[in-house]
Amino acid sequence: MRRAPLPLALPAAVALAGALLLTACGTQRTGAQGSGPASPHASATSGESCGASATPGGRTTTDGAGPDTSTPGQAAPDGSSGGTATAREGVELVGPAGCPVLEITNHTAGTATYTVTYFLLSDTGTALTSAQTTVASVEPGRTVRRAVSLTDAGTLPGDAGKPTKVRIIKIRSVPSAEAPSETGPCPASGVRVYADRGDAAMGLRVVGLHLVNCGTHTYHLDGYPQLQLFDEEHKPVEGVRILHGGEAIALGTGADDTPRPLALRPGEGAHAGLVWRNTTEMGEPVNAPYVRVVAKPGAAAVTVTPELDLGTTGKLGVGAWQRDDASR
Structure with missing residues (x-):
């Protein structure tokens, strides 16, 4: 089937499988989920232990590049390709171990809204739960951050334990002017x-x-x-x-x-x-x-x-x- 190019399109919504091997470092109270406009100066987290320690240069290493097939309660594959998320993809995991932050850069010509889906993993690589974060109104050329809470999954019995890692499994982006709205302020369309x-x-x-x-x-x-x-x-x-x-x-x-x-x-x-x-x-x-x-x-x-x-x-x-x- 033939696909015709769109004159002005956002970049590929890339399904990533990069597992971030992290060790928890205290309590993180800033929820990762939300849909309000992103601030280019947003801090990494409001938790004392994480603070604003995630810097643009403090990138953590990811591994894995194939499609992620993990489900909650199953061991998530680690992958083998290595490397970090690329600038073309526009979304990276940054910050020190245990304080993951989503860093989103809009490389398109229009304001975009990003939705990132990820697994919270235990130290053994078991997917404890999935979560989703929406970052709205990222202006062209801007880089914004959103903290990822490692406390949302709680603790599972047995060997699963508490989440210590993050694996991004899907990234979707739409023009902010066309973003769907289920809650929040009524759109201009009414x-x-x-x-x-x-x-x-x-x-x-x-x-x-x-x-x-x-x-x-x-x-x-x-x-x-x-x-x-x-x-x-x-x-x-x-x-x-x-x-x-x-x-x-x-x-x-x-x-x-x-x-x-x-x-x-x-x-x-x-x-x-x-x-x-x-x-x-x-x-x-x-x-x-x-x-x-x-x-x-x-x-x-x-x-x-x-x-x-x-x-x-x-x-x-x-x-x-x-x-x-x-x-x-």
Whole structure:
């Protein structure tokens, strides 16, 4: 399937597997997760033992470069390639042992929002839990930091113990003007648009798109959201048919209702389903982590990350906007 380049694209959203071999050094109280605008002068942590000890030059060494397949409660592979995260990737783990900090540099021409997913590992390499940090509004050319808390996982019984290491497993970035919003201040558009975590069974995938009217006026919808797919390098994915109705992929997905006009009052919401299969036969599998959603003609675009793994099927089903049950 042919992919055409996007004239102005963010760099590759790289799935890393660098395990940071760290030894805990006290209590870290600054949570790693958050979605507020990033400060270029943010300190590494508010904990006394970590303080502001992570400096731009204090890079820690990572090892491992292949895809990470660890799950909580299983030993995470260490990898063997060595080296640190590159400037092209834009995200590095810095700081002294036991005080990891995400350092994010925006090498693109536009303000970007980054979401980093990582494992907290025990000293034996067991993945205790996964966590996610969102750093919003990183301006072009700026470098910001966000502390990673090693205390979020608690302690597991047996040999697992407490987390002492961090392994980055996925990095996603979207233009801040198109970032999804589930909570926080109401966007200028007056609506929130975001994707849920979805459901997968026997190769069938269903992810919900959600729209909530957080503004002060009635919001009208009629029909299907408009979609554009992008790969990990933020290049448009072509050759995939976007079909109206979930029944084009499978029955009983809840995404096959007839489209009808909706008038959403403030506080009311609607949803539409994305349906696909990840069947792989002859040809090159297609993965599209990013989907740019336009709720209706003329609406502001929002880029969500449903992580489409379309296999070689070449098609994606999308349901019509339906009023949420709570809004009926």
